[in-house]
Amino acid sequence: MKILLAISTYADLDKPTMGSERQAMGTAYALKERGHDVYVHNILKHSPSWEDGYDIVHMFNASGKKGPYMHIAQHARLLGIPVVFTPVYWPLAELKHNIGVFQNFGANERPDLFQAFEEDVLGLSLTMRYVDWWTPNAELEAATILGLTDMMNNYDIVPLQARCTVIPNAVDVTGEIDAALAEDVKLSPQAAANMADRYIICVARMEIRKNQHRLIKAMEILWQDDPKLQLVLVGAMNPGYVKSWEASVKGQNVMMNGPMEPRLVMQLLKNASVAVLPSLLETPGLVNLEAAALGTPVVASDRGSVKEYLANGAYYCDPLSPKDIAAKIKQALDAGRTEVTDRLKEHVRTQYSYSRVAEMCEAVYTRLQNPEEA
Amino acid sequence: MEGLRILIALTTTSAITNGKTGSERAAIGLATELAARGHEINIVNLLCRGIDWEEGYDILHCINAGGTKGPYINAIRTAHLLGIPAVTSTIFWPVELQFNEMDTLYGWTQQQHDESRAAFNDYYKQCAMFFAESDMLLPNAVGEYEEVMKCIAKFPALRTRINPEQIPWRVISNAVDYEGEVAPVIRSEGLLPKELESKLKERFVLCVGRIEARKNQHRLVDAMSLIWQDDPDLQLVLVGRGQPEMISALGQRWAGLNVLVHGEAANERVLQLMKRCVVYAQPSLLETPGLALMEAASIGVPIVSGNQATEKEYFGEHAYYANPLDSSSIATALRSALAEQDSAKTQARIEHILNNYTYPMAVDALEEAYQLAMKEVN
Secondary structure (H helix, E strand, O other): OEEEEEEOOOOOOOOOOOHHHHHHHHHHHHHHHOOOEEEEEEOOOOOOOHHHOOOEEEEEOOOOOOHHHHHHHHHHHHOOOOEEEEOOOOOOHHHHHHHHHHOOOOOOOOHHHHHHHHHHHHHHHHHHHHOOEEOOOOHHHHHHHHHHOHHHHOOOOOOHHHHEOOOOOOEOHHHHHHHHHHOOOOOOHHHHHHOOOOEEEEEOOEOHHHOHHHHHHHHHHHHOOOOOOEEEEEOOEOHHHHHHHHHHHOOOOEEEEOOOOHHHHHHHHHHOOEEEEOOOOOOOOHHHHHHHHOOOOEEEEOOOOHHHHHHHHOEEEOOOOHHHHHHHHHHHHHHOOOHHHHHHHHHHHHHOEHHHHHHHHHHHHHHHHOOOOO | OOOOEEEEEEOOOOOHHHOOOHHHHHHHHHHHHHHHOOOEEEEEEOOOOOOOHHHOOOEEEEEOOOOOOHHHHHHHHHHHHOOOOEEEEOOOOOOHHHHHHHHHHOOOOHHHHHHHHHHHHHHHHHHHHHHHHOOEEOOOOHHHHHHHHHHHHOOHHHHHOOOHHHOOEOOOOOOEOHHHHHHHHHHOOOOOOHHHHHHOOOOEEEEEOOEOOOOOHHHHHHHHHHHHOOOOOOEEEEEOOEOHHHHHHHOOOOOOOOEEEOOOOOHHHHHHHHHHOOEEEEOOOOOOOOHHHHHHHHHOOOEEEEOOOOHHHHHHHHOEEEOOOOHHHHHHHHHHHHHOOOHHHHHHHHHHHHHHOEHHHHHHHHHHHHHHHHHHHO
């Protein structure tokens, strides 16, 4: 099939860092391997070449405004091309509240600040009107979106429920996970010198949503009995956010790194005692899946859909409670790598690979190409 | 002209009902005048919404605001699919000067330099594709049209599909909303808040615009330093939000100087300050040509402008021009403007704007352009 894979992002798609972009590119490569012609377009910056004659348009929602998606879907419909949409959505209420609290004002006090969030949610629900099929990455996400677009169902000939397939997020098993498991990558001499033998790792952009400030408080609890346990933070830094807690980690057993090459990140994840992602919002957090696929114990936030992915193979914490984050890290540390982590490793590798995701996408595309057979 | 169904489309991260940038204000100004003439106007922010094509538009009018161009290109392609002509207000000027200035002023690393260069090049490419898709180009000056053609020429692959010289074009000048915005302020008492009054000096030079490399306030302040040697009481009032990189680059450079930084202000406040200032200065690296300059001129205030873009095409002999890269040139232009005593010059400046750059005049030309575009497509 000729597949237009459309995503709207300010980022460079050659070096994807955000979850949606990585999912889109991973899916594109896997679809290519299955023999499809895949055209990836950043629709924020350019328009697709419609004369290429696509059979399917598959849109991946990234952060930002939703107008570009609506234009693509509208155009595709005029040309009679079926449109699939991966919405990547989670309610933002708690995140907004916490941003408000973090910045010392109530969420309702500065509606202007949150207008963009509201606008994007509205944009998302409007986009759903134009799509033929949608592929949330979890049952929970599907239920949430159905709630969001409840009213719109009344106007649709085919209700949203009847044109939805859950297609999970995936990790790059053959390209990244297996490579990381097969051989060690050398860290830079400086990084290697600063690295402790035992460390907790959090790979995520440093921002309120990822909640590193509470993770640090949790580490302070753990350091009382275990001062040699290192915290390794990897990711781009939001300057205002980092500034707010930077002083508190001076002299502490913390190693902070900016963004790193994927193979180095995999290496760090593989060797970590525990991987932690206590975010206020994740859907479900690719790094959780990657750590699990590498056999590393995972502490994840109890918010979002990650439980659907990792079930009882991971430790779930209340992201608002440093005490609970600390307790779950401690449990994960004490248990270490066990049969449970081994089973989880295999589960992730088999269920959440891009090749499986591509197969599922293909089934949706085929169904849309042959509606009568379906 | 019979009433048309016109879709005005732009992309902006701001609320469209509260237009702040020149493009947004132009969109609202044109829409208001077109509606007053009996046309049915819908304005859509392409970044946030799809288009209700079922409305059956006669014409799509894209107004190039800042930002990425994907949504415009796709809207035009859909319009073509439906047989609807698409015209584009190009609002374009190359950003080389701005790029070099940012590089130096903000102290970019090699990586930042390379990434920004790539981003600017991609911006040109997006613009070229956007313009090349249009059925008619509506630059706001002849000089702008020439730059648009140069931009398209940078991407020879586009020539395989279109001949850019054959795209029809019409100049639709920028305009001031004299009756709606400027005149009421001129007629009003124009009281400013007490706190602001207490800080304002009797004589001040005004500059309105986001405080950033492009607007060149740092060289304006340097130029004022030359003026202050003889005229220390002359205040400089800067109205506009500071761009974080610029504020960081400036550090304490302006501390202790006779400079009042106001922060962003509503247009009514800006016009009140224009009415009170002795000179309005906008020595930007890039203006096309700057609505604030036009508004100040319509009030009659002597204006100091940069000379790098289409300013001369608009203001002719009614402005004082400076090389924006040279503080002493800005100071010379400021001195000339400050020395202006001739009330006939003031009146001529006002008449120049009112006789050439109002929305009714712009829309006269626009209606003709729409008709031509519809004829070409049909």
